[in-house]
Amino acid sequence: MxxxxxxxxxxxxxxxxxxxxxxxxxxxxxxASSVFGAAGAYGATLVSRDPKNVVFSLVVSLVLLLIMGSRFSKSGKFMPAGLVSLLSLLMVARYGYRLLQ
Structure with missing residues (x-):
């Protein structure tokens, strides 16, 4: 899958x-986007091979959520920090849910 x-x-x-x-x-x-984009793609590859192998992707999404969430809280600007924070939050929730299943 x-x-x-x-x-x-x-x-x-x-x-x-x-x-x-x-x-x-x-x-x-x-x-930074190259590093996190590549890490995210690698994580997606791991999850594609084994749907239970979500830890790497969860960590990447969580780190990006913390970094961009901090930037969003300081600047208050939705673009780009707020958008990336929101997307990261959704991915953390998705991978976290899959980890707990």
Whole structure:
């Protein structure tokens, strides 16, 4: 069973960093989104191979939730920190639920 939501999440995280780089020239945004996008895609691959193997994906989503949630609480700006926080929260809930099953 392919983890399509995990792959889509990873692609959105990476795309957000590319947009941040193009719009603001933020190399840090590009680097961070590349790392988290690749980690998310790797996690989605693990979940696709074994639907019970969600720990790596859960940790990646949780770390991104904490980082971007902190940025959102400081800035109050929905884009991009709020959106990534919301998506990360959904993925944490999804993987957390699957871990507890």
């Amino acid at each position: 392919t983890d399509y939501p995990g792959y889509i999440y990873s692609l959105l995280v990476f795309t957000g960093g590319v947009i941040g780089y193009v719009k603001a020239g933020s190399v840090i945004s590009l680097a």
